[in-house]
Amino acid sequence: MRFIDEVKIDIEAxxxxxxxxxxxREKFIPKGGPDGGDGGRGGEVILVGDAxxxxxxxxxxxxxxxxxxxxxxxxxxxxxxxxxxxxxxxxLGTEVWFLPPEGEPxxxxxxxxxxxxxxxxxxxxxxxxxxxxxxxxxSTNRTPRFAQPGEEGESVSLKxxxxxxxQVALIGLPNAGKSTMISTLSAAxxxxxxxxxxxxxxxxxxxxxxxxxxxxxxxxxxxxSDAHLGTGLGTRFLRHIERTKTLVxxxxxxxxxxxxxxxxxxxxxxxxxRLYSExxxxxxxxxxxxQADTMDQTxxxxxxxxxxxxxxxxxxKILLVSSATGFGLKELKxxxxxxxxxxxxxxxIN
Numbered sequence: 001m002r003f004i005d006e007v008k009i010d011i012e013a014x015x016x017x018x019x020x021x022x023x024x025r026e027k028f029i030p031k032g033g034p035d036g037g038d039g040g041r042g043g044e045v046i047l048v049g050d051a052x053x054x055x056x057x058x059x060x061x062x063x064x065x066x067x068x069x070x071x072x073x074x075x076x077x078x079x080x081x082x083x084x085x086x087x088x089x090x091x092l093g094t095e096v097w098f099l100p101p102e103g104e105p106x107x108x109x110x111x112x113x114x115x116x117x118x119x120x121x122x123x124x125x126x127x128x129x130x131x132x133x134x135x136x137x138x139s140t141n142r143t144p145r146f147a148q149p150g151e152e153g154e155s156v157s158l159k160x161x162x163x164x165x166x167q168v169a170l171i172g173l174p175n176a177g178k179s180t181m182i183s184t185l186s187a188a189x190x191x192x193x194x195x196x197x198x199x200x201x202x203x204x205x206x207x208x209x210x211x212x213x214x215x216x217x218x219x220x221x222x223x224x225s226d227a228h229l230g231t232g233l234g235t236r237f238l239r240h241i242e243r244t245k246t247l248v249x250x251x252x253x254x255x256x257x258x259x260x261x262x263x264x265x266x267x268x269x270x271x272x273x274r275l276y277s278e279x280x281x282x283x284x285x286x287x288x289x290x291q292a293d294t295m296d297q298t299x300x301x302x303x304x305x306x307x308x309x310x311x312x313x314x315x316x317k318i319l320l321v322s323s324a325t326g327f328g329l330k331e332l333k334x335x336x337x338x339x340x341x342x343x344x345x346x347x348x349i350n
Contacts, residue, residue, distance in 0.1 A: 004056045005162040005202075005240075008099070010064045014042025016127035016150025017070035017080035019135075023143065024076075034137055034144055035077050039129030042153040043067030043083035044122055047096060050089035051117035054204065056162055059088070067124070070150060073132045080129060090114055090160060093243060096121060097159040108159065115165065123158060127151030164202050164240045166218035167340050171241065171273075172250035173265050174221075177290035179203070180323040181250060182219040185333065202240045209337045218244060238276045245343050246336065247273075247285040254294040259306050262289070266312075284339050286317050288332060293322040 017039025024032025045067055065088060071080030094114045100106030112121045130148035137144060170178040186205025203219040220240055241247065249266060256262045266287070273280040289307065292300045304320045307313060317335060321328035 004060050005164075006159065007056045007059045008063070008157065008159050009059055010155075010157050011045045011124045012064070012066040012155045013045050013124035013126045013153030014067035014083045015069045015153050016040070016042045016129040017072045018149050019130035019132040019147030020073035020075060020078075021133045021145055021147045022075035033142065034133040035075055036132030036134050036147050037073030037075070037078040037080065038132050038135075039073050039148075039150045040070030040080035041082040041129055042070045042126030042150065044085045044126045044153075045124040046085055046087050047090050047094070047114055047121045047123055048087050049092050049094075049114040049117050049119040051092055053089055053091040054164075055091060056094070056160055059090070059160065067126060067153065069153075070126065070129050072150075073129065073147070077132070077134055082129075083126065085126075091162055092117065093163045093165040095161045095163060096123065097161065098123075099157040099159055102157070124154040124156050127153040161239070163242055164204060164218050166204060166216040166240075166244050168207075168215060168217045168246045168248060168336055169241045169244040170217060170219050170248050170250055171269060172252070173255070173268065175255055176250040176252045176265075177254075177323060178219045178250055181288075181290065181321075182217055184323045184326070184329060186217055207333065207336070209333065213337065215336060215340055238272070238280075241273075241280060242277070245284065246339050247280070247283050248336070249285060249287045250290045251287065252291050253289055253300060253303065254291040257295065257303075259303065259310060262303075262307055263310060263312060284343060286319065286332075286335055286339070287313070288328075289318065289320050291322065291324070292320050292327055293324045 019039050020036035022034065022036040024035045026032060045065055065086055067086045068083040070083050073080045092115055096111045096113060097108045098111045099108045111123065114121060128151045130150045133144045133147045136146065170181055172178055182203060182205045185207045202221065205217045205219070207215045207217055209215055218240060249269060251262050251265050256265050270281065289304055300320060304318065308318050319328055319332055319335065321332055323329070
């Protein structure tokens, strides 16, 4: 399935039904007075969070959503039927931006976001039904021959932006081993190959911790220099990091075989995070030297020690891992579980 994380759609709520002009006519009651009923409410358009959806793909192929008009009122004070609402399922993490009418000045604004399964957001309200002529009788007008038309439903244009919800984000340059890592930590099966930009869309995986705890991990496609400007679809990838609690920086020992190369790769990614949003650098983070099996183990351990001694790495948690052999994975899982637990504990206290 294609991963679509941004779409534009047009929404039209239903108009309210018209009120009715009617007069009571029964045997022996020739002038029974007005009995026109009210029109029904027009249907609303509502976004609904659906935990089973992971992409906005369905909305790419259907760009216009219309609710039906409310039913017209009728005689004997019968109110027209209200139209059914149109429900649009969207994945969790969807931001809803209202766009100005085409050709008119104005700025877009965020009207809400869908973060939980079953959460709803009314994006276009249906028009109210018009009042029937029975409402307009007065001491001076006993037989009103007019009724109120139904109100128009709202029409809006929306931009939906999906920002994936995960507790942990795996980040790094292309070919850092992110896809292999998520496939070993969880049941996710992303495409894995030995060339850059194999991963062109974020992947989610669930890491089981013990019998009851689960941690959601996102494999973010490789970031490159100037990603914050959109290079290599960078901004499309970076926004999926915004809701994560912990960042795991992956640095490949297959690609970077000395401390200078490792720190340079680390600085490229952290620079892009900072330029995209300073808040990202405030997240809890781990640094993982991956693909340790591609060099002699003694040399890999020495490189780990050298890297830890760098001034830039003071106080940082740095691990050595090989997804291929499983070396260091238990320690990585334990560190992630402890980090997430501490973050959630702090959040509960606050």
